[in-house]
Amino acid sequence: MLSILASLCWLAMALSPLASAQETAAAAPAANDMSRFAPKDVSFVAKGKGVFGADVKLVGTLYTPIKSAGPAPLVIFSHGSDADVAARRKMTPRGYANPARYFLNRGFAVLYFLRPSYGESEGPYLEVNRTCLNADYGPGFEAMADTVMSAYDFAQTLPGIDTQRIIFAGHSAGGTASIAAAARNVKGVVAYINFAGGKGGSESTPYAPCSPQVVSRLFADYAARTTLPALWVYAPNDLYFGGEVAPGWHKATAAAGGKARLVMTAAAKTDRDGHHVVQREMTLWIPAVDGFLKELGFAW
Numbered sequence: 255m256l257s258i259l260a261s262l263c264w265l266a267m268a269l270s271p272l273a274s275a276q277e278t279a280a281a282a283p284a285a286n287d288m289s290r291f292a293p294k295d296v297s298f299v300a301k302g303k304g305v306f307g308a309d310v311k312l313v314g315t316l317y318t319p320i321k322s323a324g325p326a327p328l329v330i331f332s333h334g335s336d337a338d339v340a341a342r343r344k345m346t347p348r349g350y351a352n353p354a355r356y357f358l359n360r361g362f363a364v365l366y367f368l369r370p371s372y373g374e375s376e377g378p379y380l381e382v383n384r385t386c387l388n389a390d391y392g393p394g395f396e397a398m399a400d401t402v403m404s405a406y407d408f409a410q411t412l413p414g415i416d417t418q419r420i421i422f423a424g425h426s427a428g429g430t431a432s433i434a435a436a437a438r439n440v441k442g443v444v445a446y447i448n449f450a451g452g453k454g455g456s457e458s459t460p461y462a463p464c465s466p467q468v469v470s471r472l473f474a475d476y477a478a479r480t481t482l483p484a485l486w487v488y489a490p491n492d493l494y495f496g497g498e499v500a501p502g503w504h505k506a507t508a509a510a511g512g513k514a515r516l517v518m519t520a521a522a523k524t525d526r527d528g529h530h531v532v533q534r535e536m537t538l539w540i541p542a543v544d545g546f547l548k549e550l551g552f553a554w
């Protein structure tokens with residue numbers, strides 16, 4: 255009997271560290287759990303200035319890095335566009351978690367926000383273009399840039415943020431918004447990153463967006479107005495802006511004096527249209543963005 259009790263006591267002692275480790279693992283948030291970064295719902299005002307008809311409230315999420323030696327640099331991240339009203343209204347301020355996590359793990363805070371007419375953000379949808387052959391993207395680009403600048407102004411009021419080290423970044427129309435906002439040359443913005451930016455693309459017209467020459471002229475104009483370092487990231491099989499489209503736009507910006515570096519990744523394999531690698535195939539672009547950030551002096 256004593257032998258049996260002794261054996262049971264030994265077994266309990268042996269399993270105790272294992273149980274403790276399992277309990278700790280269960281209590282700790284998973285590596286992909288965004289709650290680790292203390293997400294905070296935020297809202298701020300985009301000034302009307304005649305563009306939106308009036309001041310409008312925009313909603314978003316502020317994430318903070320787990321470790322930061324002093325004020326954290328900030329990435330202001332902008333989303334893509336959607337012409338469908340119902341789809342826009344379904345969007346939440348918790349979108350683009352994968353690229354947000356990428357920056358957070360490298361010591362950045364991230365401010366992700368929804369532009370007017372998306373989710374619970376107020377205001378009209380100004381990103382539509384009603385014709386293809388005579389596309390006029392300029393007003394929509396400027397309106398999107400205005401919203402990025404509203405997020406920038408809001409960031410100046412946030413505690414724990416290094417307002418001298420801000421990066422604009424975005425996907426698709428959000429990449430375009432970042433390009434246009436970078437041309438404003440505001441204090442503290444040190445670079446921008448464009449993930450598959452453009453306008454007029456569609457899966458039904460692969461590699462042939464509406465009026466790409468108009469986008470080319472606008473991008474060249476923005477490039478001529480800023481010397482900010484920039485990184486453009488596109489997949490070659492992006493049905494919206496792949497093929498020769500993105501390289502053509504980049505060539506126009508370089509001719510205008512732009513400093514953007516174009517990275518054409520390996521072909522997207524799991525992303526159906528090649529346009530969403532920023533979320534779905536991060537391994538295609540992480541090395542390039544890591545290198546770009548280190549060149550800018552960021553370390554983690």
